[in-house]
Amino acid sequence: MEDIRKLIVGNWKMHGLKSALDEVDRLAELCSRGEPKADILICPPATLLSEMAKPCADAGFLVGGQTCHHKLKGAYTGEISAEMLKDAGATHVILGHSERRLYNGETNEQVKAKAEAAIEVGLIPIICIGETRMERDSGQAVAVVSQFLAGSIPDEIEDFVVSYEPLWAIGTGLVPSPGEIAEIHMAIRQRVGGDIPILYGGSVKPDNAERLLSIANVNGALVGGASLKADDFYGIIKAA
Numbered sequence: 001m002e003d004i005r006k007l008i009v010g011n012w013k014m015h016g017l018k019s020a021l022d023e024v025d026r027l028a029e030l031c032s033r034g035e036p037k038a039d040i041l042i043c044p045p046a047t048l049l050s051e052m053a054k055p056c057a058d059a060g061f062l063v064g065g066q067t068c069h070h071k072l073k074g075a076y077t078g079e080i081s082a083e084m085l086k087d088a089g090a091t092h093v094i095l096g097h098s099e100r101r102l103y104n105g106e107t108n109e110q111v112k113a114k115a116e117a118a119i120e121v122g123l124i125p126i127i128c129i130g131e132t133r134m135e136r137d138s139g140q141a142v143a144v145v146s147q148f149l150a151g152s153i154p155d156e157i158e159d160f161v162v163s164y165e166p167l168w169a170i171g172t173g174l175v176p177s178p179g180e181i182a183e184i185h186m187a188i189r190q191r192v193g194g195d196i197p198i199l200y201g202g203s204v205k206p207d208n209a210e211r212l213l214s215i216a217n218v219n220g221a222l223v224g225g226a227s228l229k230a231d232d233f234y235g236i237i238k239a240a
């Protein structure tokens with residue numbers, strides 16, 4: 001467990017025009033000052049993926065998608081297949097992010113089917129799970145997360161990443177206590193085994209990254225807001 005290399009993921013969500021490529025250049029410059037001790041993955045909007053793949057590869061960063069369709073191809077207007085992400089240079093795809101579960105009604109079954117599509121084309125799925133504030137306050141956090149895990153992860157899967165993201169910590173500046181994070185990550189570890197990276201996401205910033213990344217079974221971070229500016233994102237990468 002201790003030797004799982006840290007993975008720091010920047011989820012740009014629906015942010016970023018072509019001008020955001022400047023942030024990639026800036027991040028590359030910052031990271032060139034020393035060998036990063038973590039893998040760095042940027043998940044931009046799909047419109048930027050192809051264009052970012054080359055500068056990211058040159059800098060040693062990975063790129064990924066933010067979702068994909070569960071079918072490999074077909075008449076699904078507006079959708080993006082796992083194979084298209086792969087073709088654009090992606091190595092990973094974020095699946096079941098709470099914003100997609102909330103605004104697009106994604107269910108565990110759909111997340112599982114998307115993960116199967118991702119695996120089929122050779123993408124590594126990053127499967128997101130997390131509890132609401134109410135579920136935490138009523139003592140159900142571990143049970144809820146376990147339920148998400150059981151429902152979202154394909155049976156035949158070896159290479160994947162889990163990201164624990166309490167919904168109430170996303171974009172709020174609120175973060176669970178180290179003990180609360182450790183408890184959830186241990187429950188996830190017991191279910192997924194020793195080799196699977198488990199990320200923490202939710203208000204990860206340069207000033208709390210070191211503390212969060214030192215918690216047992218926290219193998220990296222899924223970063224939203226603080227991944228949009230290279231200097232902030234680098235602050236988190238440095239902490240890893």
Ligand SMILES: O=C[C@H](O)COP(=O)(O)O
Pocket residue numbers: 011097165169170171172201202203204222223224225226
């Ligand atoms: O995917 C990232 C998470 O939703 C966390 O977002 P945040 O760092 O803006 O809280």
